[in-house]
Amino acid sequence: MAKSFLEELLPHQVNQQKELLKAHEKAQKIIERASKKANQILIQSNFFHKSLKESLRQELKDAIGKSVQTYQKELETGIKKSLVDLQEIIKKQLKDNQEFLQSKTKEQMTLIEKDLLDYKQQKKLEIDKLMEIEIRKLVTDNFIKSMPESMKEKLIFEALESAKKDGFFTNY
Amino acid sequence: MDFSPIIKQLVTVDQANDLLSELENLSKSIYLTGNKFSGNLKKIDIRYYNALFGLLEKNDKKEVLKKLIEEIKKLPIVNVNLSFYPSFQLVEKMSDWLEESIGKKGLIFIKNKQELFTKVELEYNGSYIKC
Numbered sequence: 001m002a003k004s005f006l007e008e009l010l011p012h013q014v015n016q017q018k019e020l021l022k023a024h025e026k027a028q029k030i031i032e033r034a035s036k037k038a039n040q041i042l043i044q045s046n047f048f049h050k051s052l053k054e055s056l057r058q059e060l061k062d063a064i065g066k067s068v069q070t071y072q073k074e075l076e077t078g079i080k081k082s083l084v085d086l087q088e089i090i091k092k093q094l095k096d097n098q099e100f101l102q103s104k105t106k107e108q109m110t111l112i113e114k115d116l117l118d119y120k121q122q123k124k125l126e127i128d129k130l131m132e133i134e135i136r137k138l139v140t141d142n143f144i145k146s147m148p149e150s151m152k153e154k155l156i157f158e159a160l161e162s163a164k165k166d167g168f169f170t171n172y
Numbered sequence: 173m174d175f176s177p178i179i180k181q182l183v184t185v186d187q188a189n190d191l192l193s194e195l196e197n198l199s200k201s202i203y204l205t206g207n208k209f210s211g212n213l214k215k216i217d218i219r220y221y222n223a224l225f226g227l228l229e230k231n232d233k234k235e236v237l238k239k240l241i242e243e244i245k246k247l248p249i250v251n252v253n254l255s256f257y258p259s260f261q262l263v264e265k266m267s268d269w270l271e272e273s274i275g276k277k278g279l280i281f282i283k284n285k286q287e288l289f290t291k292v293e294l295e296y297n298g299s300y301i302k303c
Contacts (some may be wrong), residue, residue, distance in 0.1 A: 137286070140255065141286075144255055144256045144286070144289075149259060152254075152256060152258055152262065153258075155254075155290055156258065156262065156266060157266075157269065159292035159303035160266065160269055160270075160273075160292075160294070160303075162303040163294050163301045163303055169270075
């Protein structure tokens with residue numbers, strides 16, 4: 001092939017150019033290979049990332065599941081214990097209340113019984129007094145009604161004489 | 173003026189009050205027209221009527237009535253509390269006893285106090301005795 005004018009004029013330049021082209025091609029190949037490798041790495045990395053993510057998700061899920069289970073168990077145990085404790089507290093409170101109520105009821109009963117007894121005694125006394133008054137009145141009534149006029153006269157004049165003797169009529 | 177025939181008839185405070193009321197009515201009718209005075213005079217209890225009529229005939233009516241009212245009001249009162257009501261005869265006897273024993277006419281006021289039973293309470297001139 002006939003050499004170009006430039007090859008004729010600057011042969012070393014042309015060689016250099018060729019070398020450059022070769023280098024460029026080589027570089028191109030290297031880059032392609034590198035790019036290919038990088039892509040592979042990237043794909044692998046993606047895959048790894050995906051797998052790791054999945055693994056982590058599963059791990060997390062398992063951990064959460066375990067935690068939930070543990071928490072659920074603890075919660076159940078806690079609730080059971082609380083219920084038992086509450087039951088005990090309620091039992092104790094009920095017992096205390098029952099005892100308090102029994103004591104108060106007994107106290108009130110004693111008071112009521114005492115009041116009732118006092119009331120009965122007071123009423124009995126009142127009735128006895130009323131009876132006595134009524135009986136006395138009845139006896140007096142009967143006595144007075146059946147008192148002969150002579151006795152009434154005697155009573156009055158004895159009183160008048162006695163008063164006179166005591167000087168009651170001195171200022172008459 | 174002798175009021176003793178009228179005064180002598182008085183035994184109890186109630187009798188005296190009745191007579192006083194009649195005398196006061198009579199006194200108010202002295203100067204009234206018509207027969208109002210004689211009409212009121214006829215209303216006077218028969219026990220006092222004759223004696224009062226005699227006095228009114230011989231003396232000034234107003235004077236007689238005024239003095240008689242004063243005389244009755246001056247009579248001492250003896251309160252007698254008893255568990256029973258005595259008969260009027262018995263009250264008259266008491267009145268006679270007071271006049272004879274003490275020498276003065278008095279009026280008797282009987283009050284029933286059953287609780288006294290056989291006791292007698294006497295009240296006179298602010299004094300009290302239970303026999």
